[in-house]
Structures are given as structure tokens and as C-alpha cells.
Amino acid sequence: MxxxxxxxxxxxxxxxxxxxxxxxxxxxxxxxxxxxxxxxxxxxxxxxxxxxxxxxxxxxxxxxxxxxxxxxxxxxxxxxxxxxxxxxxxxxxxxxxxxxxxxxxxxxxxxxxxxxxxxxAHVYLDGAPEQLGREGQFMGRHICxxxxxxxxxxxxxxxxxxxxxxxxxxxxxxxxxxxxxxxxxxxxxxxxxxxxxxxxxxxxxxxxxxxxxxxxxxxxxxxxxxxxxxxxxxxxxxxxxxxxxxxxxxxxxxxxxDSLNASVLGPDATPGTPEFDLFVKEVQREMTAKAGQKCTAIRRVMVPEAQVDAVISALSER
Missing domain, CATH: 3.40.605.10 (Aldehyde Dehydrogenase; Chain A, domain 1)
Incomplete structure (x- = not known):
């Protein structure tokens, strides 16, 4: 040990x-x-x-x-x-x-x-000098x-x-x-x-x-x-x-x-389109990478009802 x-x-x-x-x-x-x-x-x-x-x-x-x-x-x-x-x-x-x-x-x-x-340098200048007074004798500048x-x-x-x-x-x-x-x-x-x-x-x-x-x-x-x-x-x-x-x-x-990320498939992203393929690829990746234990994991998959079977089939194949 x-x-x-x-x-x-x-x-x-x-x-x-x-x-x-x-x-x-x-x-x-x-x-x-x-x-x-x-x-x-x-x-x-x-x-x-x-x-x-x-x-x-x-x-x-x-x-x-x-x-x-x-x-x-x-x-x-x-x-x-x-x-x-x-x-x-x-x-x-x-x-x-x-x-x-x-x-x-x-x-x-x-x-x-x-x-x-x-x-x-040791100081980071954040923005230009700002004139804070009418006569130009009072100036200011942010530094980090x-x-x-x-x-x-x-x-x-x-x-x-x-x-x-x-x-x-x-x-x-x-x-x-x-x-x-x-x-x-x-x-x-x-x-x-x-x-x-x-x-x-x-x-x-x-x-x-x-x-x-x-x-x-x-x-x-x-x-x-x-x-x-x-x-x-x-x-x-x-x-x-x-x-x-x-x-x-x-x-x-x-x-x-706590992250609760969703991925939403648009109604025009149908099987055969690059968007559909990307959607399936990313859902599969985020379900399996680090066993889904990561902040970017897709925990909710929202799909138009007409595409549910196609998404399930595509995910199963992967």
C-alpha cells in the first residue's frame, strides 16, 4: 500500500x-x-x-x-x-x-x-488612461x-x-x-x-x-x-x-x-446530414469518456419525436 x-x-x-x-x-x-x-x-x-x-x-x-x-x-x-x-x-x-x-x-x-x-513587465495595463477632470490634471488608469x-x-x-x-x-x-x-x-x-x-x-x-x-x-x-x-x-x-x-x-x-448539460437535435438535422452525424458522435463520446463523469457530459438528449428511433439506432451502432 x-x-x-x-x-x-x-x-x-x-x-x-x-x-x-x-x-x-x-x-x-x-x-x-x-x-x-x-x-x-x-x-x-x-x-x-x-x-x-x-x-x-x-x-x-x-x-x-x-x-x-x-x-x-x-x-x-x-x-x-x-x-x-x-x-x-x-x-x-x-x-x-x-x-x-x-x-x-x-x-x-x-x-x-x-x-x-x-x-x-511586472504590471499589466488594463485599457488606456482616462481623463477624470476637466483640466486634464486628474487622470486614471486601471492596472493589474x-x-x-x-x-x-x-x-x-x-x-x-x-x-x-x-x-x-x-x-x-x-x-x-x-x-x-x-x-x-x-x-x-x-x-x-x-x-x-x-x-x-x-x-x-x-x-x-x-x-x-x-x-x-x-x-x-x-x-x-x-x-x-x-x-x-x-x-x-x-x-x-x-x-x-x-x-x-x-x-x-x-x-x-454541478453541470446538467443538454444536447438538442434540430428538426432539420435528419439522418444523412453532417449535423445528425455530429450529434450522435458527441452524445456517444460524452456518455463514454471518463464514464460520463466530466463537466461537459451530455446528460439530457433532446430529439424530435420523428428522429428518436434513428438516433437510438445510430447510437447503438457506435
Whole structure:
């Protein structure tokens, strides 16, 4: 059985009191354990604020974009190890490619945007100067600068790599350190991905930390310079958003929650048309990729009554 570690304040910490068993989605066998009630949330936040934040803010947008590209290429070289670990999550090889390759690709996109669309500077200018007074002596201009705090990322079980990288890339590009908390059920894949990034020595000290298991009281120690990004159910999002300390301290909270997507077939999209074929292809893909456990999954298929039998037949053939 594997011990899934957390990376806190510059050290790898093994599971301890409060650790949870993690079962293989294939066999049901317990394959790992993760969690440690003794994790020092305040020490982690302090480490990010004192070390990660200043180091990232000392870099320009282009510096951070180059760092992201190097990280993505490093992960690309080692993605087979992530594939191998992912089988126990219940994923297929094509699922791995969505998660691992998709996450790496997302990081490369943000790296490219950072180089092409942002300045080689520490401040991003948002729009032109605005004259606010009649005589031209009172001017204003919006600028964007990094937050002085920490981004806490709480991720879902279905994309242990992509779910992390799609949040981490823009966070690092913005010059903010991150503490990542993956879903415990698949955190062993995320842990290895974090190890790969840290072992590359491309990240400044304190820029990335990992919580394998519960967050403890971390949310209670956040302030107005911090941010929380959550992916999961609407019920959990509401509980987190309602945390008194988050409300009291005006902590930014962003959530991606329960999707209920529909695909609607138009009456003129009949068998033999490209639109009909595309409809069937996408319904089949979204029913089967990651066993339908993804935010873009088509959960309601709406078809004109005259085409119901044709759609069922076409889906059955696929």
C-alpha cells in the first residue's frame, strides 16, 4: 500500500492520524492512504506568502510564461508514469490523454498567452488612461498586479491532472503561489504530478504546495488577498462559500459546480446530414469518456419525436 504524501512548507509529509484508505476503482482493493490531521495550515500559508509570493512577483509575466512552458514540457516527457497511475482511477488510455495531455496542453496555452498577450513587465495595463477632470490634471488608469496572498485550489476526482493544471497555470502566470488540494480518491495521480514539477526545480520555493487529504482549518486563516477556487458539487460549494471567515474577510471564491448539460437535435438535422452525424458522435463520446463523469457530459438528449428511433439506432451502432 502506498503512502500519499502532502508537500507542506518545503517538506514531504507522510499520512498520519486521520488518514483515509483509497481503493482501486478497478478491483476495490485498498491501494493507498492519504491524509494527516497534524498538517499545519498556518505554516503552509505563511510559507507561500513569505517565499512563493515574493519570488513569483519578482518575475515578469514573460518570465512566468517561460516557466510554465518549461514545466509543461517536463511533464510531457514523464507523462507515461501519470498514465500508468491513472488506471486505478478507472480511466482508460483515451481518458488518460484527456486528463494528462489535456492538462499539459492547457498549461502550454497559458504560457503562450503570457508571452504573446502580456507585457514583459511586472504590471499589466488594463485599457488606456482616462481623463477624470476637466483640466486634464486628474487622470486614471486601471492596472493589474499580483495578489499578495495565496490561491487555494480544491479539485474534483475526475481530472486529477487537468483539474490541477487548468487552475495552476493562470495562478502562476498571475504571480500567485498555490496550495492544491486534490480529491482524495485520485490524489495519488496528482501527488506524482506535483512531485514531477517540484523535482524539475523550475518552480520557486513556496510557489506550489500539496494537501493530500483534508484541508483542516486552512480556510479559516485566509484573508482578502487570498483566493479559493473549487470544483465539485453545488452542495459542497455552498458550504465552502458560506464559511464565516471567507465572508468576514472578503476572500475571493470561485466555483465550478454541478453541470446538467443538454444536447438538442434540430428538426432539420435528419439522418444523412453532417449535423445528425455530429450529434450522435458527441452524445456517444460524452456518455463514454471518463464514464460520463466530466463537466461537459451530455446528460439530457433532446430529439424530435420523428428522429428518436434513428438516433437510438445510430447510437447503438457506435
Amino acid at each position: 502506498r503512502d500519499i504524501h502532502s508537500y507542506a512548507a518545503g517538506e514531504w509529509l507522510a499520512p498520519g492520524a486521520g488518514a483515509r484508505n483509497i481503493a482501486s476503482a478497478i478491483t476495490g482493493e485498498v491501494i493507498a492512504q492519504a491524509g494527516n490531521d497534524a498538517l499545519d495550515a498556518q505554516a503552509m500559508l505563511g510559507f507561500a506568502r513569505d517565499h512563493g509570493g515574493p519570488a513569483l512577483r519578482a518575475m515578469t509575466f514573460h518570465d512566468r510564461a517561460r516557466m510554465l512552458k518549461a514545466l509543461a514540457l517536463h511533464l510531457m516527457e514523464h507523462k507515461q508514469a501519470l498514465y500508468d497511475l491513472s488506471y486505478d482511477t478507472g480511466a482508460t488510455l483515451s481518458d488518460h490523454k484527456i486528463d494528462v495531455d489535456g492538462g499539459i496542453g492547457t498549461m502550454l496555452v497559458f504560457a503562450s498567452k503570457g508571452r504573446r498577450e502580456m507585457p514583459d 498586479t499580483p495578489l499578495q496572498g495565496v490561491a487555494v485550489h480544491i479539485n474534483a476526482f475526475n481530472f486529477p491532472v487537468w483539474g490541477m493544471l487548468e487552475k495552476l497555470a493562470p495562478t502562476l502566470l498571475a504571480g500567485v503561489p498555490a496550495i492544491v488540494k486534490p480529491a482524495t480518491a485520485t490524489c495519488y495521480v496528482t501527488e506524482h504530478c506535483v512531485r514531477l514539477m517540484l523535482d524539475s526545480r523550475l518552480l520557486p520555493k513556496g510557489a506550489l504546495q500539496l494537501v493530500s487529504g483534508g484541508l483542516g482549518d486552512m480556510l479559516d486563516h485566509l484573508d482578502c488577498q487570498d483566493a479559493v477556487a473549487f470544483t465539485g458539487s453545488a452542495d459542497t460549494a455552498l458550504k465552502l462559500r458560506s464559511n464565516p471567515k471567507l465572508l468576514q474577510n472578503s476572500v475571493r471564491f470561485t466555483s465550478e459546480q
